[in-house]
Amino acid sequence: MKKFLKDPRIIILFVLALIIILLLIASLFTKKPSTPSQKIIIPSPTLPASLKPTPSTSSPQMEELKNLFEEKNPIDPPQIDNKIAL
Amino acid sequence: MAKLVDAHGLGPCDFGLGGSNPLRGTNLLHFSMLFLLLFFLFTPKLIQAINTDQVLNDHLYQRALYTKKLTEYQQKLQIDQQFSSVSTQEDLIKITQEILALRALTLKTYLSYLKDSLSSHQDINLQATFDLQTKLSDWENYLTDQISKISNTTSLKDFKNLSLDFNTQYPQIQQTIYLSLIQFQLNLQSKTYQLLTQTKNDIQQNNPSLNPLWTDKINQDLASFVSQNQLLLDSIQKSQNLSRLSRSYPSLQKQLDDNKQILSQIYLELLKIKPKKP
Numbered sequence: 001m002k003k004f005l006k007d008p009r010i011i012i013l014f015v016l017a018l019i020i021i022l023l024l025i026a027s028l029f030t031k032k033p034s035t036p037s038q039k040i041i042i043p044s045p046t047l048p049a050s051l052k053p054t055p056s057t058s059s060p061q062m063e064e065l066k067n068l069f070e071e072k073n074p075i076d077p078p079q080i081d082n083k084i085a086l
Numbered sequence: 087m088a089k090l091v092d093a094h095g096l097g098p099c100d101f102g103l104g105g106s107n108p109l110r111g112t113n114l115l116h117f118s119m120l121f122l123l124l125f126f127l128f129t130p131k132l133i134q135a136i137n138t139d140q141v142l143n144d145h146l147y148q149r150a151l152y153t154k155k156l157t158e159y160q161q162k163l164q165i166d167q168q169f170s171s172v173s174t175q176e177d178l179i180k181i182t183q184e185i186l187a188l189r190a191l192t193l194k195t196y197l198s199y200l201k202d203s204l205s206s207h208q209d210i211n212l213q214a215t216f217d218l219q220t221k222l223s224d225w226e227n228y229l230t231d232q233i234s235k236i237s238n239t240t241s242l243k244d245f246k247n248l249s250l251d252f253n254t255q256y257p258q259i260q261q262t263i264y265l266s267l268i269q270f271q272l273n274l275q276s277k278t279y280q281l282l283t284q285t286k287n288d289i290q291q292n293n294p295s296l297n298p299l300w301t302d303k304i305n306q307d308l309a310s311f312v313s314q315n316q317l318l319l320d321s322i323q324k325s326q327n328l329s330r331l332s333r334s335y336p337s338l339q340k341q342l343d344d345n346k347q348i349l350s351q352i353y354l355e356l357l358k359i360k361p362k363k364p
Contacts, residue, residue, distance in 0.1 A: 013118055020122070061285045065353055068278045074203045074270055075142070077263050078149050078192050081156060082253050085182050085245040 141202045145195035152185075152192040159185040175242075182245050186236045190252070193259065194229040197222045200266045207273035210280075218269055221262045228255065257329070264331040268322060271342045272315075278349050279311060285356055296359070304355055311348045318345060 162181045166174040201222040208215040235248055286304050290296060318341045325334040 013122070016122060061281060061288070062357070065278065065281055065285065065356075068274060068281065069350060069353060071206075071274060074200055074267060077260075077267075078152070078196055080189060080193060080256065082249075082256055084159065084185055084189060085242065085249040086253075 138202050138206075141195070141199045145192070145199045148188065148192045148195045152188040155181070155185050155188050179240065179242060179245075182242065183236060183239065186245060186248065187233050190229045190232045190236065194226050194233075197226050197229070197259075197263070200263065200270075201226075203270055204266060204273070207270075207277050210273045210276040211269065215269060215273060218262065218266050222266060225259050225262060257332070260332045261326075261329060264335045265322075265326065267335075268331075268338060268342065271346075272319075275311075275315070275342070275345055275349060278353075279308070279315075282349060282352050282356065283308060286352075289356065289359060293359070300355070300359060304352060307348060307352045307355070311345060311352070314341070314345050314348060318342065 159181045162174070162177050166178045201219050204215050204219055204222075208219075232248065232252060236245070239245055239248060286301075286308070290301060318338070321334070321338060321341065322331075325331045325338065331338075
């Protein structure tokens with residue numbers, strides 16, 4: 001057991017696990033939107049270079065498309081009464 | 087003294103059998119590494135899904151409380167108008183404080199939910215989405231400030247001033263809300279459009295003998311979506327400049343639905359021609 005605990009790989013593993021737990025806790029407390037790194041992209045008829053067709057990947061794509069079509073819009077805003085206290 | 091290699095109990099040691107089994111610790115290490123790898127891969131998505139659900143549930147809870155309290159407020163207001171006694175006045179002050187705080191909180195949780203929803207496809211229109219999320223955060227801060235002022239107020243006159251202040255800001259909050267609802271759908275449709283284009287190209291590449299009429303039809307539909315989308319963006323810009331997005335939202339939503347219909351048609355066309363499996 002002592003040998004097992006002295007194994008450098010085990011130590012690395014524990015340190016990694018600790019970092020992950022700290023990152024998780026940090027991510028739960030920060031909800032800020034991520035900073036932008038690129039400008040708005042409006043769909044254009046020309047295909048972007050990053051979307052060059054790759055062979056035999058149609059099935060996962062169709063699955064992803066199905067999920068996109070099934071995605072629901074956010075719920076409607078609440079009815080706000082603006083006559084309160086007036 | 088027996089050497090360690092001569093010792094029994096480390097696994098097979100009879101004639102014809104191999105060496106010792108790997109240590110239990112080594113197996114444990116491999117399992118742990120595999121677990122960590124899976125953890126790294128799936129945790130971010132899981133956290134986002136849990137977070138979105140929590141934010142929505144939080145809003146729905148506050149919304150239900152607000153609706154319930156509003157009825158109570160209206161009843162107490164009526165009673166005070168009828169009797170106008172010291173006790174009815176006290177009751178009215180108490181419930182006014184509660185309902186104003188709940189109204190601000192309901193709106194605040196809704197803004198938080200919208201901000202979270204926008205994150206799901208923000209990579210498509212990053213700058214526009216980020217700007218909206220920043221605006222939503224600013225309004226959240228305004229409402230937090232309102233809640234704090236409401237809790238420190240004890241007279242109906244001050245409540246009236248706070249409510250008047252809210253009414254001057256509310257049209258702008260509404261503008262941000264409707265813009266966020268539209269942006270969410272624009273992001274989703276842009277992503278769908280990109281994926282449809284990619285899928286069409288893949289099918290074309292994998293099926294050289296494909297009927298060119300089919301390709302033309304898909305290309306026409308894709309081009310139609312782009313032109314309709316441009317018209318929609320122009321309408322949004324016009325409504326935004328006139329600050330009447332909340333009024334024109336139903337017509338913009340209809341345009342968004344029509345655009346989704348075009349994308350849906352392309353998807354159905356793609357489903358008809360499945361690529362040949364190798």
